Amino acid sequence: MSCQDPYDTMEDVGKWARYQNTHERNFERALNQLLKLREHKTKQQIGFESLKQAEAKTEAAAEAAKDRQTNQQTRVEHDKLKTEILTQKLGTAKSQKIVAEIKGAQAIQRHLGPEGAAAWAQTAA
Numbered sequence: 491m492s493c494q495d496p497y498d499t500m501e502d503v504g505k506w507a508r509y510q511n512t513h514e515r516n517f518e519r520a521l522n523q524l525l526k527l528r529e530h531k532t533k534q535q536i537g538f539e540s541l542k543q544a545e546a547k548t549e550a551a552a553e554a555a556k557d558r559q560t561n562q563q564t565r566v567e568h569d570k571l572k573t574e575i576l577t578q579k580l581g582t583a584k585s586q587k588i589v590a591e592i593k594g595a596q597a598i599q600r601h602l603g604p605e606g607a608a609a610w611a612q613t614a615a
Contacts, residue, residue: 569593 573589580588602610 569589572592576584576588598610
């Protein structure tokens with residue numbers, strides 16, 4: 491049997507230690523990159539969800555605005571019809587006075603609310 495030189499064995503140990511260190515550094519780099527990618531993916535998903543929620547809110551707001559506009563148009567048409575009916579029944583001058591009173595009462599009710607308008611009507615009477 492031949493004996494190996496102890497210095498050869500030490501060189502081998504040193505070489506293996508360098509390989510191990512290299513592999514550990516590469517593993518740490520890969521792990522850090524994986525963790526960063528996972529974090530980035532999570533942030534993207536959160537951002538996507540909040541974007542969907544924002545779009546839904548925008549759509550709801552647009553629909554509500556459209557409903558308000560439709561309601562306003564309906565009120566205007568209703569007022570025109572009431573004016574037309576009053577004009578036919580009572581004549582122009584008297585119907586204009588009644589329409590003005592109705593519009594005034596509606597304005598008061600919008601600003602004070604139903605309860606406030608009722609209280610105001612009681613104090614005015």
